[in-house]
Amino acid sequence: MKTTVLNIEGMGCSGCVNTIENTLTALPGVKTVIANLEKGIAEVDFDEQEVKEEDFKKAVEEAGYTMTGIQG
């Protein structure tokens, strides 16, 4: 398992936080997601054998937000 922090642009309310959490949690290999509205981030625990960081970017964009980077 790996933990990474994604920078997410476009979250404006707690509904957006839920959308981001649900979107990322729905990906295979993702265990937990905690999004933070003030910081504009989502912390993701995932299995790097099953899901890749570019999959997060794609899913975030399909949900209507922008993933601007990865903090590590």
Ligand SMILES: [Cu+2]
């Ligand atoms: Cu919102």
